[in-house]
Amino acid sequence: MLKIKTLIVGLLKKIAHFFHNIYCYFKSLRIKLEQKERVSKREELIITLSAIGIAFVLSGIFIALNGVNPFVALWKVIVSALGSPYGISETLVKAIPLIFTGLAVAIALNSKLWNIGAEGQLFFGATLATAFIIYGPVLPKPLEITVLIALGAIGGALWAGIPAILKIKFKMNEVISTLLLNYVAINIADYFLFGPWKGKDNFPYTPEFPPEAKFSRIGFGRVHAGLILALVLVVLLYILIYHTKTGYKLRMTGSSLKAAKYAGINIKKMMFMVFLLSGALAGLAGVSQICGIEYKLHQHISTGYGYTGIIVAWLARTNPFIIVIFAIFLSILLKGADSLQIAMRLPASVGVVMQALILFAILGSELFKNYNVKLIRGK
Amino acid sequence: MTDIITILYAAIASGTIILYATIGEIITERSGILNLGVEGIMLMGAFFGFYLAYSTESLLLAIIGAAVIGGLMGLIHAFMTITLQANQVVSGLALTMFGTGASAFFGVSMVGKTLKTSFEAIPIPLLNKIPVLGEILFDHNILVYFAFVLPVIVWFVFNRTKWGLALRSSGEEPLSSEIMGIKVIKIRYIATIVGGVFIGISGAYLSVAYSKLWVEGMTAGKGWITIALVIFANWNPLIAYGGAYLFGGLTQLGLNLQKFNIPFPIILLKSTPYVFTLLFLLFISIKGKRSNLPKALGESYFRESRG
Numbered sequence: 040m041l042k043i044k045t046l047i048v049g050l051l052k053k054i055a056h057f058f059h060n061i062y063c064y065f066k067s068l069r070i071k072l073e074q075k076e077r078v079s080k081r082e083e084l085i086i087t088l089s090a091i092g093i094a095f096v097l098s099g100i101f102i103a104l105n106g107v108n109p110f111v112a113l114w115k116v117i118v119s120a121l122g123s124p125y126g127i128s129e130t131l132v133k134a135i136p137l138i139f140t141g142l143a144v145a146i147a148l149n150s151k152l153w154n155i156g157a158e159g160q161l162f163f164g165a166t167l168a169t170a171f172i173i174y175g176p177v178l179p180k181p182l183e184i185t186v187l188i189a190l191g192a193i194g195g196a197l198w199a200g201i202p203a204i205l206k207i208k209f210k211m212n213e214v215i216s217t218l219l220l221n222y223v224a225i226n227i228a229d230y231f232l233f234g235p236w237k238g239k240d241n242f243p244y245t246p247e248f249p250p251e252a253k254f255s256r257i258g259f260g261r262v263h264a265g266l267i268l269a270l271v272l273v274v275l276l277y278i279l280i281y282h283t284k285t286g287y288k289l290r291m292t293g294s295s296l297k298a299a300k301y302a303g304i305n306i307k308k309m310m311f312m313v314f315l316l317s318g319a320l321a322g323l324a325g326v327s328q329i330c331g332i333e334y335k336l337h338q339h340i341s342t343g344y345g346y347t348g349i350i351v352a353w354l355a356r357t358n359p360f361i362i363v364i365f366a367i368f369l370s371i372l373l374k375g376a377d378s379l380q381i382a383m384r385l386p387a388s389v390g391v392v393m394q395a396l397i398l399f400a401i402l403g404s405e406l407f408k409n410y411n412v413k414l415i416r417g418k
Numbered sequence: 419m420t421d422i423i424t425i426l427y428a429a430i431a432s433g434t435i436i437l438y439a440t441i442g443e444i445i446t447e448r449s450g451i452l453n454l455g456v457e458g459i460m461l462m463g464a465f466f467g468f469y470l471a472y473s474t475e476s477l478l479l480a481i482i483g484a485a486v487i488g489g490l491m492g493l494i495h496a497f498m499t500i501t502l503q504a505n506q507v508v509s510g511l512a513l514t515m516f517g518t519g520a521s522a523f524f525g526v527s528m529v530g531k532t533l534k535t536s537f538e539a540i541p542i543p544l545l546n547k548i549p550v551l552g553e554i555l556f557d558h559n560i561l562v563y564f565a566f567v568l569p570v571i572v573w574f575v576f577n578r579t580k581w582g583l584a585l586r587s588s589g590e591e592p593l594s595s596e597i598m599g600i601k602v603i604k605i606r607y608i609a610t611i612v613g614g615v616f617i618g619i620s621g622a623y624l625s626v627a628y629s630k631l632w633v634e635g636m637t638a639g640k641g642w643i644t645i646a647l648v649i650f651a652n653w654n655p656l657i658a659y660g661g662a663y664l665f666g667g668l669t670q671l672g673l674n675l676q677k678f679n680i681p682f683p684i685i686l687l688k689s690t691p692y693v694f695t696l697l698f699l700l701f702i703s704i705k706g707k708r709s710n711l712p713k714a715l716g717e718s719y720f721r722e723s724r725g
Contacts, residue, residue: 105523153507155511205699209700209703209704212649214507215695215699216696218639218642219642219643219692219696222638223689223693226686226688229685230685230686234685346515349511386522386526388518388519390519391519392519392520392523394515394519395513395515395520396516398511399498399512399516402504402512406502406503406504
């Protein structure tokens with residue numbers, strides 16, 4: 040009896056010792072970071088791709104939790120988004136608003152400003168354009184479209200102007216103000232949708248727009264002229280940022296406020312302009328949605344494009360051309376998530392979860408781009 | 419009169435949601451970590467709290483579960499921003515997105531369910547007999563009472579203990595603190611996790627005790643309002659009372675405007691919380707000093723950079 044007792048005690052001690060050793064091993068591990076002197080484009084690409092890979096693995100776990108085979112789901116995403124001309128056209132349709140909102144967030148980020156309010160600016164731009172369609176005269180198509188585009192941009196810029204003034208005059212943090220105003224803008228659209236603009240059947244959407252207010256299609260599924268507008272803006276913004284004096288000032292303000300001040304740049308004016316431009320771009324996403332796809336204003340003209348735009352901008356950083364690539368990448372994901380919802384009965388929110396995981400993975404991978412990360416033992 | 423008492427009573431009940439989260443965020447920010455994931459953490463807490471309350475019928479388990487999930491969300495943010503040195507703003511946004519998406523993803527099965535048990539109001543003997551005040555303050559459930567004392571406890575820990583000192587100095591001067599022997603990284607990890615715990619509890623209070631149901635995205639921006647209230651409270655847990663209850667009161671007043679025959683489109687009243695929050699922020703940036711803003715808030719701290 041005593042023997043068994045000592046045996047068990049001995050065994051327990053050994054187990055405890057074993058775990059203690061493991062604990063000590065992990066405790067002695069130190070992360071050592073060495074700044075890399077130069078990061079090659081190839082290395083950067085490999086790290087980004089592995090991060091996206093990790094995000095997909097994590098998403099797979101999430102999907103498996105709902106009892107769906109993640110490999111089947113991934114295949115479904117790829118096939119539905121890219122497997123047919125129809126799929127590709129629908130993916131492009133989703134990429135259009137993402138290019139606008141991605142540009143909107145990126146242009147602000149370029150000057151170290153956060154515009155988390157693209158969603159609200161999108162809605163406000165769309166609401167203002169809709170007001171013209173409902174109360175204004177029907178003009179010949181080219182004129183009507185021009186007016187609507189202008190109003191969308193003005194609406195977005197107006198809505199972004201509020202946090203701009205709050206930041207410049209009252210030093211209010213723009214992350215909070217832009218975000219809170221999203222709720223208000225959507226609420227204002229709701230007010231019209233449930234009130235004066237309510238449909239005949241009492242549902243919250245406006246009547247269908249007249250043909251003069253609809254963007255033309257470009258002959259590939261539902262892809263509309265908004266894509267051309269988006270791509271033209273990409274080129275214009277590239278020229279603005281990298282080949283003009285204003286763009287030089289913009290980039291300087293973004294890299295160092297102090298340096299910009301010494302160079303005699305009017306930072307407040309610069310910030311204000313950036314905010315308005317950012318808002319205008321987001322407002323265009325709204326017009327492009329209502330005039331290009333939906334042909335009416337309703338509550339679901341955006342499925343979080345303003346927020347997804349933040350991811351697009353963060354992934355692409357400041358280069359407008361790269362924004363197009365990541366906008367398409369994320370639209371593949373959104374289109375895929377839609378079909379997962381329909382075909383596999385996964386909740387629609389699976390798309391949001393996947394976006395968040397990609398953002399986390401990319402964010403975490405940045406350390407590995409700038410540093411050699413080594414685990415070492417000892418102090 | 420009874421109208422006003424009802425509104426003030428509701429102000430305390432709804433202010434409590436934000437009070438828990440505000441205290442959590444103050445703890446985190448005081449250590450130098452900005453956590454913009456409050457909205458997502460609240461939603462996760464709200465969903466898991468409701469799920470546990472519904473399936474186990476144990477309110478204690480619901481609160482513990484929400485606290486644990488909140489702590490885990492805090493841990494993710496701490497790992498991203500402290501160990502992986504990620505940008506705190508983006509990590510917080512990712513956390514909000516993740517919490518919003520994941521709670522909706524899992525929460526599908528809980529939509530439209532009603533709870534069999536919930537927190538009952540426990541009148542405090544004698545105190546509840548005080549005219550007016552007794553009715554407003556002392557006829558609530560236990561979570562509301564705990565919220566009455568929590569800021570005082572946190573204030574005490576901040577200002578009268580060596581942990582509090584270490585926490586505050588990590589948020590002000592991480593490098594000097596490290597030299598003085600304070601383990602900045604450990605403290606920031608703990609502060610972000612503990613902050614997450616209280617934000618998770620605020621979510622559970624919202625779904626289990628306040629609204630008694632689960633709705634996708636039910637926090638409707640309360641997480642962002644919390645972040646604004648932390649600034650309003652000047653990172654001081656005692657001022658957080660004022661911020662949270664004042665905010666609760668104004669919101670209730672806004673929602674009850676029709677009672678006072680003030681003509682205003684009902685649907686636009688939904689905007690009042692956000693507009694009030696902006697006005698709050700405007701008020702303090704004109705009037706107040708932000709003396710307690712942690713100097714190192716939002717900056718990555720790099721222990722190895724010391725040498």
